[in-house]
Amino acid sequence: MIILGIAGSLRAGSYNRGLLDAxxxxxxxxxxxxxxxxxxxxxxxxxxxxxxxxxxxTVVELKRAIAAADGLLIATPEYNYSIPGVLKNAIDxxxxxxxxxxLVGKPAAIMGASGGAAGTARAQIHLREVMYSTLARVMPHxxxxxxxxxxxxxxxxxxxxxxxxxxxxxxxxxxxxxxQQAPR
Numbered sequence: 001m002i003i004l005g006i007a008g009s010l011r012a013g014s015y016n017r018g019l020l021d022a023x024x025x026x027x028x029x030x031x032x033x034x035x036x037x038x039x040x041x042x043x044x045x046x047x048x049x050x051x052x053x054x055x056x057x058t059v060v061e062l063k064r065a066i067a068a069a070d071g072l073l074i075a076t077p078e079y080n081y082s083i084p085g086v087l088k089n090a091i092d093x094x095x096x097x098x099x100x101x102x103l104v105g106k107p108a109a110i111m112g113a114s115g116g117a118a119g120t121a122r123a124q125i126h127l128r129e130v131m132y133s134t135l136a137r138v139m140p141h142x143x144x145x146x147x148x149x150x151x152x153x154x155x156x157x158x159x160x161x162x163x164x165x166x167x168x169x170x171x172x173x174x175x176x177x178x179x180q181q182a183p184r
Contacts (some may be wrong), residue, residue, distance in 0.1 A: 001178055003027070004069035005035040008076040008087030008112075010125075013156045014111035015149040016075035019167075022158035023073060023111075025170050028175050034075060036065050041068045045092040049068040063102050066094055071107040072136065078114050078123035088130060095134040103134040107181040109174040111144035111167075113152070119145030139177045144170045 005024065007017040017035075024033040042057040066072065076083050095101045110127050112120030124143045131138045131162060144167060146152060152160035157168070 001029045001069065001070045001174060002049045002139055003031055003033045003071045003073050003174075003178070004065050005033045005073045005075070005093035006039065006087070006090070007035070008039070008074065008084045010040050010086060012111065014077070015115075015146070015153055016077050016152050016158045018158055019075045019111060019113045019144075019146060020073070021156075022164060022167055023075075023171060026164060027171050031171065032070070033177050034065070036062065038062060039090055042090045042093060045089055050093070050096050062090060062094055063093070063160075066102040066106065069106070070182070071109070071174065072103075073111070073174065074114040074127065074131075075124050076110065076120055076127050078116070078120040079123040080114065080148050082126045082132070083123045085129075085135045091130055093136065099180060101134065102172075103136045105181070106136045107174075109139045109141065109143070109170070109177070111146070111170065112145075113146035113149040115148065115150050117147045119149075121145055137181050139174055140171070141173060141177075 005020040007020050009016045020035050027033050038058045110124050114120050
């Protein structure tokens with residue numbers, strides 16, 4: 001099972017990238033998480049460029065990576081009670097053409113880490129709504145919220161054992177969900 005991981009943060013040392021790295025390390029044996037690092041290079045969405053002839057190479061790469069994956073694992077920070085613009089922008093590109101994109105029917109799971117006590121609860125609610133609009137199949141799970149991230153990461157690595165254990169359980173639930181969503 002191939003899972004495409006996307007961190008919604010551009011920051012070097014991002015907790016969300018660290019969370020994805022931990023997910024790749026702790027994934028169940030039958031799951032491989034491939035982290036996509038092209039978010040920084042995705043240009044602002046512009047419909048005039050969204051043609052086979054003009055689509056930016058990074059967007060083509062993103063769409064191919066989504067198509068090749070059995071599911072998506074998105075780790076989002078929370079900016080002003082919502083998701084980062086760069087993440088929303090990438091989803092906008094990936095969601096075209098509407099109702100026929102690589103996101104349609106794609107199983108997805110949401111998680112996030114932040115320094116605040118509430119983790120990324122509000123951002124995850126917004127991301128869930130955005131993903132529903134793409135017709136992705138968002139796992140009906142409250143998501144993985146990592147609050148107080150500064151105390152749970154050391155040098156960008158998730159070191160808090162209870163959080164690592166919860167991540168293992170979350171990934172097991174997501175693996176079962178992806179298998180359940182597979183065409184029969």
